[in-house]
Amino acid sequence: MPRFVEAARHAGVAAARALAGVERWLLPPACLLCDGQIPASEGDALICGLCRSRWRPVSGPWCGRCGQPSLAGVECRLCSTWPAGLERVRSAVWLAETARLAVHHLKYQGWWRIAEALAEAMCGLEPLTGQVSLIPVPLGARRLRERGYNQSEQIAAAVGRRMGLAVRADLLVRVRETTTQTALTPEGRQANVLRAFRASGAAGLRCVLVDDVFTTGANLAEAGAALARGGADSVEAVTFARAVEMVGQPSAESR
Numbered sequence: 001m002p003r004f005v006e007a008a009r010h011a012g013v014a015a016a017r018a019l020a021g022v023e024r025w026l027l028p029p030a031c032l033l034c035d036g037q038i039p040a041s042e043g044d045a046l047i048c049g050l051c052r053s054r055w056r057p058v059s060g061p062w063c064g065r066c067g068q069p070s071l072a073g074v075e076c077r078l079c080s081t082w083p084a085g086l087e088r089v090r091s092a093v094w095l096a097e098t099a100r101l102a103v104h105h106l107k108y109q110g111w112w113r114i115a116e117a118l119a120e121a122m123c124g125l126e127p128l129t130g131q132v133s134l135i136p137v138p139l140g141a142r143r144l145r146e147r148g149y150n151q152s153e154q155i156a157a158a159v160g161r162r163m164g165l166a167v168r169a170d171l172l173v174r175v176r177e178t179t180t181q182t183a184l185t186p187e188g189r190q191a192n193v194l195r196a197f198r199a200s201g202a203a204g205l206r207c208v209l210v211d212d213v214f215t216t217g218a219n220l221a222e223a224g225a226a227l228a229r230g231g232a233d234s235v236e237a238v239t240f241a242r243a244v245e246m247v248g249q250p251s252a253e254s255r
């Protein structure tokens with residue numbers, strides 16, 4: 001690590017992140033995930049085409065509501081306990097290999113600009129049809145302070161720019177900090193996020209929640225219920241990735 005970045009770590013995480021961006025700008029472009037060269041034709045992309053080509057799209061048949069691949073005619077165990085409100089969730093790719101690495105860099109390494117590549121993969125998702133309003137899933141105040149930004153807001157902004165959609169980060173607030181979801185069972189996660197969100201100003205809007213990773217959907221379902229209580233016309237959700245796991249096996253990543 002260059003000395004000036006190291007020095008900045010003492011000055012504060014935010015400063016280190018800013019300098020990491022400068023460092024990136026000064027060096028020849030290399031993929032953040034594999035260190036391979038990024039051709040000039042890809043502009044200032046952070047992730048090379050090869051790494052992006054390894055992202056495995058989530059494909060059907062899936063549960064009409066939560067988007068989890070399922071067998072036709074079998075009741076979905078993932079979303080059957082969700083509160084009313086959230087109508088449909090779709091995810092772009094499986095959270096594996098380079099997709100997992102990309103999310104890790106976005107959430108834990110300060111590389112907020114990776115959101116551009118994630119957004120590109122999400123643009124074809126069904127809920128992003130027509131003039132919907134994008135609602136980033138809010139972070140708790142403590143995590144927002146630690147991270148310096150909300151990764152979901154970065155993704156929503158990038159999707160909004162690409163598709164000409166409004167981003168409304170002002171409609172949904174997290175009223176209760178939830179504990180890390182990682183160690184919880186699906187039932188525990190549901191209880192953990194119960195009434196964790198409050199919405200205002202959503203009346204009459206077609207809302208699409210935006211998040212980085214879908215694990216059990218408990219968070220999204222609660223956020224969706226809050227928007228529905230707030231009078232939203234419809235509530236759907238999109239995520240970049242979907243955790244590759246059976247329900248009940250917590251993911252390695254947490255919010």
Ligand SMILES: [Zn+2]
Pocket residue numbers: 031032033034035036047048049050051052
């Ligand atoms: Zn790469």
Ligand SMILES: [Zn+2]
Pocket residue numbers: 063064065066067068076077078079080
């Ligand atoms: Zn389902």
